[in-house]
Amino acid sequence: MAVRVPIYGTGPSGRQAPATQASFRALEQGHLHEVHCTAPDRAAALAFALSHGASQAVSQGMGAQAGAIFALRATRRQRLPTLFSGDGLALLGIDPGRLTLVETGSEVEMLRAGLEAARCPGVSMVLMESEGRFADYDLTASRRLVLAAEASGVTILLLRGDAEQRSSGAQTRWSIRSAPSVPLEADAPGLPAVEAELLRCRSGPAGGRWLLSWDAEHGCFRDRDAGERDGRPYVPGAVVPFSRLRTDAGSDNQRQVA
Amino acid sequence: MQAATTSDRSPDAEPAPFALVARVGNALRLASVDRIACRQGLAAGMTLADARARCPTLVTHPADPPADARELDRLLEAMRHFTPMVALDAPDGLILDISGCTHLFGGAQALARQARAMAGYASRPGFGTNAMAARALARHGRADGDIHALPVMALDLDDGALAALRRAGLRSIGDLARRPMGMIAARFGEQAVTRLRQILGEAPSPIAPRRPSAPIRAEARFPEPIARTEDVMDVIEDLLGQAARQMEARKLGGRRFVIRLLRSDGARQGLAIETGQPVRDPAAVLRLLRERIDTMADPLDPGFGFDAVLLAVPRVEPLVERQQAMEGEEARAGEESIVALIDRLGIRLGPDKVRRLQPRDRHIPEGAQAFIPATQAKAHPWPASPDHAPRPLLLFDPPQPVAVIAGVPDGPPQRFRWRDQLHEVRLAEGPERIAAEWWRRRDGHQPGGAGRTRDYYRIEDKDGRRYWMFRHGLFGEETDIGWYLHGLFA
Numbered sequence: 001m002a003v004r005v006p007i008y009g010t011g012p013s014g015r016q017a018p019a020t021q022a023s024f025r026a027l028e029q030g031h032l033h034e035v036h037c038t039a040p041d042r043a044a045a046l047a048f049a050l051s052h053g054a055s056q057a058v059s060q061g062m063g064a065q066a067g068a069i070f071a072l073r074a075t076r077r078q079r080l081p082t083l084f085s086g087d088g089l090a091l092l093g094i095d096p097g098r099l100t101l102v103e104t105g106s107e108v109e110m111l112r113a114g115l116e117a118a119r120c121p122g123v124s125m126v127l128m129e130s131e132g133r134f135a136d137y138d139l140t141a142s143r144r145l146v147l148a149a150e151a152s153g154v155t156i157l158l159l160r161g162d163a164e165q166r167s168s169g170a171q172t173r174w175s176i177r178s179a180p181s182v183p184l185e186a187d188a189p190g191l192p193a194v195e196a197e198l199l200r201c202r203s204g205p206a207g208g209r210w211l212l213s214w215d216a217e218h219g220c221f222r223d224r225d226a227g228e229r230d231g232r233p234y235v236p237g238a239v240v241p242f243s244r245l246r247t248d249a250g251s252d253n254q255r256q257v258a
Numbered sequence: 259m260q261a262a263t264t265s266d267r268s269p270d271a272e273p274a275p276f277a278l279v280a281r282v283g284n285a286l287r288l289a290s291v292d293r294i295a296c297r298q299g300l301a302a303g304m305t306l307a308d309a310r311a312r313c314p315t316l317v318t319h320p321a322d323p324p325a326d327a328r329e330l331d332r333l334l335e336a337m338r339h340f341t342p343m344v345a346l347d348a349p350d351g352l353i354l355d356i357s358g359c360t361h362l363f364g365g366a367q368a369l370a371r372q373a374r375a376m377a378g379y380a381s382r383p384g385f386g387t388n389a390m391a392a393r394a395l396a397r398h399g400r401a402d403g404d405i406h407a408l409p410v411m412a413l414d415l416d417d418g419a420l421a422a423l424r425r426a427g428l429r430s431i432g433d434l435a436r437r438p439m440g441m442i443a444a445r446f447g448e449q450a451v452t453r454l455r456q457i458l459g460e461a462p463s464p465i466a467p468r469r470p471s472a473p474i475r476a477e478a479r480f481p482e483p484i485a486r487t488e489d490v491m492d493v494i495e496d497l498l499g500q501a502a503r504q505m506e507a508r509k510l511g512g513r514r515f516v517i518r519l520l521r522s523d524g525a526r527q528g529l530a531i532e533t534g535q536p537v538r539d540p541a542a543v544l545r546l547l548r549e550r551i552d553t554m555a556d557p558l559d560p561g562f563g564f565d566a567v568l569l570a571v572p573r574v575e576p577l578v579e580r581q582q583a584m585e586g587e588e589a590r591a592g593e594e595s596i597v598a599l600i601d602r603l604g605i606r607l608g609p610d611k612v613r614r615l616q617p618r619d620r621h622i623p624e625g626a627q628a629f630i631p632a633t634q635a636k637a638h639p640w641p642a643s644p645d646h647a648p649r650p651l652l653l654f655d656p657p658q659p660v661a662v663i664a665g666v667p668d669g670p671p672q673r674f675r676w677r678d679q680l681h682e683v684r685l686a687e688g689p690e691r692i693a694a695e696w697w698r699r700r701d702g703h704q705p706g707g708a709g710r711t712r713d714y715y716r717i718e719d720k721d722g723r724r725y726w727m728f729r730h731g732l733f734g735e736e737t738d739i740g741w742y743l744h745g746l747f748a
Contacts (some may be wrong), residue, residue: 099614103611187685234461
């Protein structure tokens with residue numbers, strides 16, 4: 001399973017295909033990814049984004065220092081004043097020392113700083129948080145980010161809160177929502193769970209929907225049902241096994257041209 | 259003529275007796291005492307219990323030798339006001355060579371008075387024709403400054419030799435000086451003779467003054483004023499190259515670079531940048547300077563042109579040229595590029611806009627971490643596997659007030675209203691009780707003085723979102739009890 005299988009798989013595609021068991025990198029290294037969420041789901045979207053970036057850096061054998069994460073946000077545009085919590089990050093397997101937080105005055109400055117960080121070879125992930133319309137993020141801006149990411153191998157994640165989808169050069173576009181967790185004893189809230197929907201994928205069909213829950217043993221999100229269904233041992237690492245809950249295979253080919 | 263000064267570590271304005279204590283073996287002993295304590299019969303080396311019995315009002319503070327050394331260094335630099343030749347006499351003395359300097363201050367005594375006033379500590383001066391004599395007079399001498407009356411303690415010999423001297427009936431330097439040197443050397447060691455001859459001025463006692471390090475600076479003056487920014491930048495690059503050569507020779511790198519532009523009409527403009535790591539590469543510094551000029555509200559205004567450009571590097575740190583490594587080079591290049599990126603962003607956006615998380619040893623959730631400017635942050639390992647309940651990924655700052663309906667007064671909430679939206683609670687865990695930090699408050703140990711206790715609950719609502727809420731205050735103790743939302747779990 002450690003082999004990277006694209007979402008299409010090599011076998012027959014479509015509804016009948018064993019693509020239900022196909023696994024692929026949710027957020028591939030060296031590309032631009034967009035993560036959409038509503039404001040109350042921001043924590044879930046951040047956890048999804050950060051945990052994937054973190055597991056990639058570790059799987060590539062980078063040191064703790066080399067796997068630097070730059071989290072950028074435009075202060076003025078923030079509706080709810082929130083801070084990252086180091087303990088919370090550590091629970092997601094991210095050493096808080098890797099994180100550098102950058103606050104910019106405007107969204108243009110954030111794009112500029114993000115682009116600079118993306119060109120820096122020692123960085124492993126650039127995370128930009130925006131809320132609302134984000135008018136400065138157009139095709140040109142996204143294409144610049146894509147080129148920078150491809151040249152340096154940095155993963156760029158753009159978190160868009162309460163925003164409409166806009167065409168861009170991103171590799172994938174996800175919509176993340178919090179999902180009910182599996183309760184622990186005595187009706188205690190369980191481990192983090194998110195519902196991820198792939199809205200767009202540049203090299204594959206979009207429209208997949210997964211229910212992911214946190215796997216504390218391996219320190220990554222994994223499909224809640226996959227383990228029981230395949231019965232295959234889980235291989236920890238960059239590859240997160242996903243199986244589709246629902247595919248609309250008939251319109252796959254149309255939907256990939258977003 | 260030489261003057262030596264020993265300084266007590268305590269300010270002499272203290273009305274109560276004061277002493278510094280240090281742990282020696284298993285007992286707390288006085289490390290040093292101030293003048294009042296000395297008058298009351300206390301002395302360094304006494305146990306703290308004995309000292310307290312003699313003098314119940316004694317104020318103590320733990321001794322901190324590294325801080326003393328730093329303070330002595332500062333005093334040494336301050337003493338350069340009187341003479342360029344200042345040497346350290348560790349741990350608590352300074353030796354000033356004041357030959358040829360006294361007339362500037364109105365004589366040796368006036369110089370000593372001024373120096374002691376500048377130091378601001380209780381101190382004992384001693385004057386001698388050579389360094390060892392001055393040192394011995396300052397530490398063991400009486401007011402008359404008679405070398406021959408000094409006790410044999412002034413020789414700084416070990417205890418065995420001192421006891422032997424005393425047994426032989428030799429109590430002062432004068433007694434010893436009258437005996438033949440050969441006999442002294444045979445019985446008490448050669449060191450006794452060397453010290454004695456140094457104090458008597460028969461052998462040289464050189465001091466090793468600390469030389470002030472020359473500041474790193476470069477300047478360019480022009481016959482005709484220059485006005486174009488590009489020309490100015492060329493000149494600055496040239497100056498940075500000169501400074502880099504100076505720093506390279508001394509294995510230094512600059513942390514702060516200051517540029518002053520002197521305009522022909524007398525106006526002055528300043529540019530300053532700071533870097534996270536010591537650098538001396540002119541290109542890197544120039545890039546940061548350009549960043550700074552770009553972010554300035556009014557760019558360089560040359561007016562009728564600049565007459566001169568001055569460059570100074572006021573803060574330097576050791577920077578050793580590193581050898582090119584064969585392996586791990588990529589990772590190191592990556593690290594260097596990150597440091598450069600942080601510098602660049604810090605200069606463009608302001609250093610407090612580029613920050614890192616650092617752990618703090620507090621248990622109030624918002625106090626347990628701090629955001630430190632990335633240029634000052636040190637790599638701290640995050641405390642692993644804390645023994646408390648899980649913490650959320652995002653914290654609200656400040657916590658958001660919510661309206662809560664709870665089943666029982668001190669139970670978990672059943673539903674809550676936040677931002678005009680009603681949330682039904684599906685799952686709840688808690689409480690995790692976090693008490694206020696009473697030891698940080700002035701009246702914290704009094705009932706009600708510590709601040710309010712918080713009861714934290716982990717909550718999941720019907721939509722599957724997880725929250726961290728707390729009840730501010732305890733039922734039965736406080737009346738208006740509020741609920742706050744403090745964080746969002748993934």
